Amino acid sequence: MREVFEEWRPVVDREIERLLPRTIDEAYLSEFFGSARYEYDSNGLQRALSDPVWNLLDRGGKRWRAIVFLLLVEGFGEDPDEYLQYACIPEILHNGTIIVDDVEDEADMRRGDPALHHISGKDVALNAGNAMYFFPLKILTHNPADLSAERRLSAYEMLMHELNRTHLGQGMDIYWHNKQTIDITEAEYLEMCACKTGCLGRIVARLAAIVTGQDDATEQTVGEFAELMSVAFQIGDDILDIETSDEDGGAFGKAAGNDIREGKKTLMVIHAANNASPQEVARMENILWADENTTEEIETVVELLYETGSVDYAREKAQQLSNDARACLQQLDLDPNVADQLAAFTRFVIDRDV
Amino acid sequence: MREVFEEWRPVVDREIERLLPRTIDEAYLSEFFGSARYEYDSNGLQRALSDPVWNLLDRGGKRWRAIVFLLLVEGFGEDPDEYLQYACIPEILHNGTIIVDDVEDEADMRRGDPALHHISGKDVALNAGNAMYFFPLKILTHNPADLSAERRLSAYEMLMHELNRTHLGQGMDIYWHNKQTIDITEAEYLEMCACKTGCLGRIVARLAAIVTGQDDATEQTVGEFAELMSVAFQIGDDILDIETSDEDGGAFGKAAGNDIREGKKTLMVIHAANNASPQEVARMENILWADENTTEEIETVVELLYETGSVDYAREKAQQLSNDARACLQQLDLDPNVADQLAAFTRFVIDRDV
Numbered sequence: 001m002r003e004v005f006e007e008w009r010p011v012v013d014r015e016i017e018r019l020l021p022r023t024i025d026e027a028y029l030s031e032f033f034g035s036a037r038y039e040y041d042s043n044g045l046q047r048a049l050s051d052p053v054w055n056l057l058d059r060g061g062k063r064w065r066a067i068v069f070l071l072l073v074e075g076f077g078e079d080p081d082e083y084l085q086y087a088c089i090p091e092i093l094h095n096g097t098i099i100v101d102d103v104e105d106e107a108d109m110r111r112g113d114p115a116l117h118h119i120s121g122k123d124v125a126l127n128a129g130n131a132m133y134f135f136p137l138k139i140l141t142h143n144p145a146d147l148s149a150e151r152r153l154s155a156y157e158m159l160m161h162e163l164n165r166t167h168l169g170q171g172m173d174i175y176w177h178n179k180q181t182i183d184i185t186e187a188e189y190l191e192m193c194a195c196k197t198g199c200l201g202r203i204v205a206r207l208a209a210i211v212t213g214q215d216d217a218t219e220q221t222v223g224e225f226a227e228l229m230s231v232a233f234q235i236g237d238d239i240l241d242i243e244t245s246d247e248d249g250g251a252f253g254k255a256a257g258n259d260i261r262e263g264k265k266t267l268m269v270i271h272a273a274n275n276a277s278p279q280e281v282a283r284m285e286n287i288l289w290a291d292e293n294t295t296e297e298i299e300t301v302v303e304l305l306y307e308t309g310s311v312d313y314a315r316e317k318a319q320q321l322s323n324d325a326r327a328c329l330q331q332l333d334l335d336p337n338v339a340d341q342l343a344a345f346t347r348f349v350i351d352r353d354v
Numbered sequence: 355m356r357e358v359f360e361e362w363r364p365v366v367d368r369e370i371e372r373l374l375p376r377t378i379d380e381a382y383l384s385e386f387f388g389s390a391r392y393e394y395d396s397n398g399l400q401r402a403l404s405d406p407v408w409n410l411l412d413r414g415g416k417r418w419r420a421i422v423f424l425l426l427v428e429g430f431g432e433d434p435d436e437y438l439q440y441a442c443i444p445e446i447l448h449n450g451t452i453i454v455d456d457v458e459d460e461a462d463m464r465r466g467d468p469a470l471h472h473i474s475g476k477d478v479a480l481n482a483g484n485a486m487y488f489f490p491l492k493i494l495t496h497n498p499a500d501l502s503a504e505r506r507l508s509a510y511e512m513l514m515h516e517l518n519r520t521h522l523g524q525g526m527d528i529y530w531h532n533k534q535t536i537d538i539t540e541a542e543y544l545e546m547c548a549c550k551t552g553c554l555g556r557i558v559a560r561l562a563a564i565v566t567g568q569d570d571a572t573e574q575t576v577g578e579f580a581e582l583m584s585v586a587f588q589i590g591d592d593i594l595d596i597e598t599s600d601e602d603g604g605a606f607g608k609a610a611g612n613d614i615r616e617g618k619k620t621l622m623v624i625h626a627a628n629n630a631s632p633q634e635v636a637r638m639e640n641i642l643w644a645d646e647n648t649t650e651e652i653e654t655v656v657e658l659l660y661e662t663g664s665v666d667y668a669r670e671k672a673q674q675l676s677n678d679a680r681a682c683l684q685q686l687d688l689d690p691n692v693a694d695q696l697a698a699f700t701r702f703v704i705d706r707d708v
Contacts, residue, residue, distance in 0.1 A: 033518055037548045037581070039541035041526045048525035100484065103457075104477040123458040123528045130454065130484065131521035137514045153503055156510040160491045164387055167485035171402030172395045174477045187393035194391045227391070 001344045005067060012066040012091065015084040016057065019092075019139065024050045033138070052120040052128040056095055059111035065090040065204045068345065072208035072222065075338035085144040086211050089136035090204045096132025097166070097200070099125050104174065105262065133163070147211060154210045158219075162199040162206070169195025176265045180289040182273040182281070189270050193231040201230030218332060225328035229346050232321035235314050238266040242302055242311055257298040263288040267317060269301075271310040280304055322346045355698045359421060366420040366445065369438040370411065373446075373493065378404045386492070406474040406482040410449055413465035419444040419558045422699065426562035426576065429692035439498040440565050443490040444558045450486025451520070451554070453479050458528065459616065487517070501565060508564045512573075516553040516560070523549025530619045534643040536627040536635070543624050547585040555584030572686060579682035583700050586675035589668050592620040596656055596665055611652040617642040621671060623655075625664040634658055676700045 021028055029040045066087040070080040073087075080087070101107070102115040103126055109115060117125035140155055147155075172192040176184055205226035209219035241259045259266055269288065273281050284304055287297045305311050325346045329339055375382055383394045420441040424434040427441075434441070455461070456469040457480050463469060471479035494509055501509075526546040530538055559580035563573035595613045613620055623642065627635050638658055641651045659665050679700045683693055 029522070033522060034515060036545050037552075038545040039539065040522070040545055041529070041538070041542045044526045044529035044542075045522060048529040049522070100480065104480050106476075121532060122460075124525075124532070126454065126458050126480075127521060127524045127528055130487070131518070131525065133484070133487065134514065134517045134521060138518045141511045141514050149503065149507055153507045153510070156507070157495045160488065160495050161388060163488045164485070164492045167481060167488060168383070168387060168394070168399060168403070170481050171478075171485065172398045174481055175395070175398035175402040178475060178478070184395070185393065188395045188398075191390050191392040191394055198391075 008067045012063045069204045075334035076212040078212045092136040096129045099129030165195045166199045197234045198227035198230045201226035228321045228325035232318045235318040260301045268305045268310040268314045271313045272308040275308040362421045366417045423558045429688035430566040432566045446490040450483045453483030519549045520553045551588045552581035552584045555580035582675045582679035586672045589672040614655045621668045622659045622664040626662040629662040
């Protein structure tokens with residue numbers, strides 16, 4: 001697994017840099033976005049678009065969405081190098097959602113540095129984030145790899161479907177965040193994850209299927225694979241936040257126990273709310289709802305999540321989703337070597353030993 | 355003119371309500387966005403999506419983008435009723451940009467009420483605004499009026515082009531807003547308007563051309579018409595803000611002189627910066643840059659804009675753009691009655707006597 005990441009990550013970064021150079025000028029703007037009617041302020045766009053985007057991208061990120069895309073293309077028997085621009089689409093979209101989510105959540109930090117809106121200002125950050133929603137779709141209009149009209153139309157329609165559901169997921173998550181009572185069902189929680197996180201995964205996989213001309217059944221199965229893996233990854237991430245809550249936990253660039261401070265309604269929290277005493281639930285709801293938390297309060301919730309078996313429950317759920325993802329893989333007629341790498345990736349989402 | 359608006363506005367509103375009902379449930383969500391994998395929280399989505407969107411839409415707005423779309427469809431000899439869903443696309447996009455812009459600008463008020471983020475919270479407002487960027491594109495995937503694959507692909511590609519340029523326009527505007535010195539050329543200012551405001555106008559017009567199957571030349575000319583009209587409208591709006599700065603100026607639901615308070619670099623301000631003494635320019639830059647302004651300071655800038663002939667200059671520019679828009683109209687083979695109504699509309703953007 002590690003080798004694949006090390007091989008492809010710089011390739012992906014170079015391609016993103018080709019699509020959105022660190023230094024932009026009139027010639028680039030005209031070529032990528034079309035000629036100005038009057039005259040672009042390329043210096044202004046440098047500051048308002050390229051600088052903030054690269055500020056975020058340079059902080060890291062595994063680019064796993066691009067890399068899974070490229071693996072899938074290879075698995076379908078095509079040359080990944082031909083589809084590099086498409087690989088950047090979900091990666092840029094993902095980083096756009098990070099910027100916007102951080103404004104919505106009033107996040108302080110991102111990947112070890114102040115969240116972008118604290119550096120560029122809320123206005124610049126938000127517009128750059130939103131630009132990153134549409135920028136990758138503009139890549140499609142340039143038609144890299146010379147796709148047929150039919151495939152291009154499929155790609156647009158798929159993207160519109162998934163990007164709409166992404167916003168439903170974020171809408172549910174925000175609504176839950178804004179109320180103290182925890183009365184979310186597990187099915188609703190999984191739907192939120194499937195929409196908010198899973199849809200970007202689905203874009204990765206379905207786009208790989210579409211650009212390489214797979215049939216509809218393959219596109220659906222590979223989409224399901226990526227969704228399941230993404231949801232498993234999300235739950236795995238939430239578990240990690242609890243598990244490392246006594247450590248300094250910088251592994252993923254996030255402060256440990258942060259989800260509790262943010263009042264996040266994770267699968268563990270929902271499970272605990274259904275399995276603890278009314279007094280314990282009320283205490284947990286108060287702690288999650290409070291603007292500030294003491295270390296003791298964080299520990300109280302962490303203990304409750306362990307006592308109610310919620311951490312184990314979530315780990316089993318993530319494991320099951322990861323197993324289901326591998327079952328999808330087996331239904332696909334992928335190059336066996338690639339299938340093995342993708343299967344390893346679904347295990348990584350639980351173990352994080354890459 | 356007034357009759358056209360009065361006839362179509364309720365029709366457009368009913369259609370938007372069909373697309374996004376005031377009360378949403380699982381059945382609606384499944385039909386519009388596709389089935390849930392697990393289970394939607396339809397109550398949550400009611401609060402996070404439908405309620406905020408309708409809170410804004412119910413405040414008014416002329417729906418002129420939808421109405422110009424329908425007029426153009428009629429002008430091309432087709433039945434507007436068949437394309438009502440498409441008419442809602444630019445209208446929903448426009449209202450999405452309003453929500454997002456208000457967060458970016460930290461606006462207090464919108465259409466006489468507190469800006470949406472002050473009512474729904476920044477997170478809900480932003481996500482609803484962003485959802486309104488993608489929601490209308492989902493309408494296309496439902497393929498109302500049973501368009502050919504070729505027309506649908508053209509529609510997606512056109513939308514991606516224009517929506518990318520929209521974000522360039524907003525990026526330039528924000529960058530200028532964040533610096534005190536006024537060193538913008540008129541060409542850069544017009545480009546910003548052509549991108550930020552003009553592109554939505556172009557979507558209106560080009561979409562009408564695409565769905566009714568006009569040739570490329572017609573699509574380009576009608577797009578140019580709408581862009582010119584939109585930029586003229588924007589300049590007209592800026593002039594109105596200055597002209598009504600001694601009145602209570604509620605006509606457009608905006609506080610008069612507001613652009614000066616917000617430090618907006620309008621065409622008038624740019625013209626004044628090029629035609630006033632260095633001392634006067636420095637004074638104007640200070641006033642525009644300050645967080646708070648006295649009434650006297652507002653009057654100082656208003657007087658400078660008049661003294662430098664900048665208000666007249668901007669009015670002439672708007673008039674010229676409006677004339678150019680009518681020249682585009684004349685190149686088009688539109689139903690004469692419709693062409694007259696559209697020509698009247700280009701005059702309204704200067705006179706606002708509708």
